[in-house]
Amino acid sequence: MNNPFIELGIRHDIVNAISELGFEKPTPIQEASIPVLLSGSNDFVGLAQTGTGKTAAFGLPLLELIDFEENHPQALVLCPTRELCLQIASDLTKFAKNIPNAKVVAVYGGASIMDQLRSIKRGVQIVVATPGRMLDIIGRKAIDFSDIRYVVLDEADEMLNMGFQDDIDEILSTTPEEKKTWLFSATMPSEVRRIAKKYMTDPHELTMGKQNTGNANIEHEYYIVRARDKYAAFKRIVDFNPDIFGIVFCRTKIETQEIAEALIKDGYNADSLHGDLSQQQRDKVMKRYRERSLQLLIATDVAARGIDVNDVTHVINYSLPDEIENYTHRSGRTARAGKTGVSIAIINSKEVGKIRQIERVIGKQFIKAEVPTGFDVCEKQLFSIIHKVHNVTVNDSQIEQYIPRIMDEFADLSKEDLIKRFASIEFNRFLEYYKNAPDLNATEDRRDGAGDRFARTGTRGDFTRLFINLGSVDGFSRGDLLGYICNTTKISGRTVGKIDVKGVYSFFEVQNSDSDQVFNSFQNAEFKGRPVRIEISGETRNETRGGASNSYNRREGGNRRDGDRSGRREGGSGNRDRNSGGGGFRDFSGKRREDRTERRKNY
């Protein structure tokens, strides 16, 4: 069976190179545009969503059409940002891997112009450039465009947004009349239509999919939270997705920097990408992200425009973009090359209207999602750990020598006990961390009212549900619990509600009117030498608002909220002493947190 790229007219050398990149068959835009572009006789306009393979759509035909025995520039690709410029140059270089003497140069600001000039001097057929630096080099008369045969305007809409119109005019005026111009864009606003008219004669126009719409493989979700809970909600969403590999969009450079710094401080693998960084810093960040040593890239719209990193699982709109159009570009960083992805917007109740506007632009509905509860996160993290244990690669030759001693140590434990203990090592940390986690969901219609903060409390009917940090692993039973309550309070065991003993923790219910008494009775208690911790559960079953113990819940919620607010900057948490002394918190990346209270206080 012939490779479909061969059938489109791409030669074996190139097909072999792209096969190594995993390109087995052309994407729709490639299939439609390659034959047209290979003829080399048309101007061309290609409109397709991001992530549909536009680089190869123009790159492969370019490689076919260029004469690599000649050592002068024959093709010029203009694109809006340095990152994109590097990426396109790198893609083209990979496609051209087996073509002798193929030379691609990336020309962009913020890096040494001398190096770029030297590369140009050595001979080059394809120049990939951002407009500013290109003009600079043209101004120095350091490049000869008199034999340019193809000009590609990639991400044309964004180049116009960024005000490159005049630069593009000037650059193109140095290229020959009879060159062919290929324009690629994700959207076709009227300005793009205008330049298409201006630069092209009777272009072959190709539109893939519905214009302006987002990628069908992206799911869109929004979360409504109060402005002051935004960071906490964001972190909880991240923690609920232990394998997240995401790009987080902020509105300003300052916000980008702040969020990245807060995340780093909280033990996440995150860094920022924005225009105030030096080129070197930006390259470093991008390299770490591509290599996945970063899990979260916090970026501005401009800096992340067009970035192509595979397998981005989530795009998070920490702030919605000012321009609705930018939402498509942001979400297009995920679900690339046929994969699926999630685009999340964390908004306040006043921004719901904006979501509706975006829905109209992308032609798709958002799903309203709930910020996960602390327990949801714990469960998710627990199973993530379990899967990790299951899938871990065992280094037999190294571990073997220790096995007899380990077996000896565990000789008296059943398989089940052993599993419980392994799972608990990590699970306990998350329980500890999230035990007081408040509900962070705000409602759409109510604007930041005091009431909805406490919409989910531990009060269920006439009962209050309590959490205790003891479970079957600790040898803790219903009898122990009832015995303790009867011995230390005047409460009858019969009035205690449902008791649910789990592995490393338990839940139980007491009458609302008893809850303060029970809670207090457990203060400073120990069980088999372990300090006992008891909390009002944040679970959400059949809760009703009001009731006797609501004042109690409110107090808890209030403390917590104050902690949230002051926590991030000033670093004070009322719960600190009760929970200090932990040996370190393991974050999702496996890095040990030295100061758990530091991280906790942000909730």
Ligand code: ADP
């Ligand atoms: P666009 O410019 O349309 O946003 P890109 O050209 O950056 O998209 O391509 C998106 C991703 O899809 C890249 O990672 C690219 O390597 C991959 N890709 C492109 N064409 C193919 C193909 N035919 N098969 C598999 N992957 C592809």
Ligand code: MG
């Ligand atoms: Mg592209």
